[in-house]
Amino acid sequence: MRNVFMDYAIRVMDVSKKFGKPGEPFWKRLPLLKHVQMPENNGNGHGNGNGHAAAPQEGNGNGKASHDKEIVAVDHVSFDVEKGEIFGVLGPNGGGKSTLIRLMSTLLLPDSGQITVFDIDVVRKPMAVQPLINRVSVEASFFKKLSPLENLLYGARLYGMAGKETRKQVVEILTRLGLEKRSIYNPMEEMSRGMQQKVAIARALLSHPRLLLLDEPTTGLDPRSKREVQAVVRELCQEHGTTILLTTHDMVEAENLCGRVAIMDAGKIVAMDTPQGLKKRVHNENGSETTLEDVFLALTGKQLANKEEEANE
Ligand SMILES: Nc1ncnc2c1ncn2[C@@H]1O[C@H](COP(=O)(O)OP(=O)(O)OP(=O)(O)O)[C@@H](O)[C@H]1O
Numbered sequence: 001m002r003n004v005f006m007d008y009a010i011r012v013m014d015v016s017k018k019f020g021k022p023g024e025p026f027w028k029r030l031p032l033l034k035h036v037q038m039p040e041n042n043g044n045g046h047g048n049g050n051g052h053a054a055a056p057q058e059g060n061g062n063g064k065a066s067h068d069k070e071i072v073a074v075d076h077v078s079f080d081v082e083k084g085e086i087f088g089v090l091g092p093n094g095g096g097k098s099t100l101i102r103l104m105s106t107l108l109l110p111d112s113g114q115i116t117v118f119d120i121d122v123v124r125k126p127m128a129v130q131p132l133i134n135r136v137s138v139e140a141s142f143f144k145k146l147s148p149l150e151n152l153l154y155g156a157r158l159y160g161m162a163g164k165e166t167r168k169q170v171v172e173i174l175t176r177l178g179l180e181k182r183s184i185y186n187p188m189e190e191m192s193r194g195m196q197q198k199v200a201i202a203r204a205l206l207s208h209p210r211l212l213l214l215d216e217p218t219t220g221l222d223p224r225s226k227r228e229v230q231a232v233v234r235e236l237c238q239e240h241g242t243t244i245l246l247t248t249h250d251m252v253e254a255e256n257l258c259g260r261v262a263i264m265d266a267g268k269i270v271a272m273d274t275p276q277g278l279k280k281r282v283h284n285e286n287g288s289e290t291t292l293e294d295v296f297l298a299l300t301g302k303q304l305a306n307k308e309e310e311a312n313e
Contacts, residue, residue, distance in 0.1 A: 008119070009211050009243035010081040010104060015113030016267075017074040017099055073099040075267035076113070081245055083118075086237050088258030089247045090292065092302060096267040097247035098137070101213045104245070105135040117211060134209035138216050140200035144189040148174055148199040151188060155203045173202045178228040194221040201229060205236070212236065214246035218253060230257055251292035261292070265300045 073096045081087040089097045102108040104115055106126035115122045117129045142151050152170040156162065161169075174184050177198040183191060188199065197220065204212060217233070218226045230253065236242040248254055254261045255275040262272040271278060279290045282298045296302070 007083045008080050009083045009085070009117065010079075010087075010245065011114075011116045012077055012079050012100070012104070013114045013116075015074055015077050015100075015103060015110045015115055016072065017096075017103060017108060017110050018070050018072050020070040072267045074103065074110075077264075077267070077269055078113075079262055079269060079272055081243060083243055084237060084241045085260065086233065086244045086246070086258050088254040088261040089245065089264055090249070090251065090254045090261050090296070091247070091264035092249070092300075094266075095264045097264055098215050100264070101135060101137075101215050101245070101247060105133055105213050106130060107135075131207075132209065133211045133213060134204040134207050135213040136197075136200045136204045136215065136217060138197075138219060140196070140203075142188045142196065142199065145187050147185050147187055148179065148191075148202070149184050151199065152203050152206060156206050159207045161206065170202075170206070173205055174199065177202050177232060178225060194225045197221060198225065198229065201232065205232075208240075209242065211243045211245070214244060216247055216249070218248070218250065226253070233257060251296070255292055263296055263299060265302065270299045271295070 075096070077096075077100065089100065091097050099108065103110050104117065104122065106122050106129055109123055118132055120128050120132075122129050143154070146154070149167075149170055152174070153167065156166045156170065171184060175181075179195065179198060179202075183195060188196060191199070197217065201214070201217060212233075214233070218229050221229060233244055233246070234257065237244055246258070258275065260272065260274055261278060262269045263278070264270070271281070273281075275292060278292060278295045282290050282295045284290050284294060
């Protein structure tokens with residue numbers, strides 16, 4: 001049984017998030033602003049009113065079209081991640097994984113429930129949470145005409161780092177992630193998506209986050225790049241004690257990398273355990289070894305579609 005005095009990096013407590021239908025503007029949900037009159041929302045019922053750069057982006061800020069129909073992206077989800085753990089969230093497209101990460105990283109506000117990161121409430125104290133975390137998403141943005149080195153030096157400035165030591169550190173991180181010398185100095189637009197993904201991870205490492213949120217960190221990478229990225233994730237956890245939460249469609253990755261895995265479908269967590277524990281729940285009648293794919297199928301009645309396979313078709 002898990003101990004109530006455990007050291008938690010993340011606590012997600014009965015969190016829900018819907019998209020689509022207009023709801024109460026977010027500022028009405030902030031305890032200190034409940035009585036304050038603010039201009040009306042931006043049309044999707046959320047609005048961010050305060051104009052602060054770090055304010056959460058609501059509604060369809062990730063470029064997804066807003067819907068007339070209400071979509072429950074995250075549906076009463078609860079789980080804890082211990083400090084130093086590599087925790088995987090596994091699920092099909094549209095299962096709610098990215099929304100969950102965006103809620104944890106203060107980019108979205110939950111409709112209900114509470115999330116704490118290192119015991120700090122992400123809604124009440126987003127500015128205290130932000131320096132402790134970093135997020136890598138599939139659609140990481142860069143100055144495409146600039147090189148990885150230039151992009152990372154720019155990022156380093158934003159994190160308050162400067163000087164010769166930073167330049168050395170940037171080159172070191174990029175090399176560790178398997179980038180060739182030549183690519184470090186060439187424009188990002190000439191790089192493959194997989195290589196760009198590595199640069200995104202390198203940029204996130206610059207701020208030395210205590211919690212790294214990786215949204216499909218290896219999707220689209222070739223097997224070698226995948227292994228390099230996975231090795232870095234392991235090293236961060238083992239040598240630096242970084243807590244890592246990652247989402248993936250790749251069951252082998254989840255099994256090899258994660259101490260525990262939550263299987264998420266249609267906004268809900270349908271099972272959560274160690275990969276071994278999950279596999280024990282399902283017995284293959286034909287005698288073959290159970291995989292996480294079998295577990296997923298047994299729990300949801302669905303096949304876990306592999307994005308990369310789809311993309312290569
Ligand atoms: N900003 C938004 N506005 C409207 N609907 C959204 C928004 N973001 C996500 N959704 C919807 O919420 C649901 C969950 O999406 P989410 O991106 O969290 O899933 P996911 O598991 O990360 O999927 P994928 O693996 O494809 O990235 C989907 O139905 C999606 O269309």
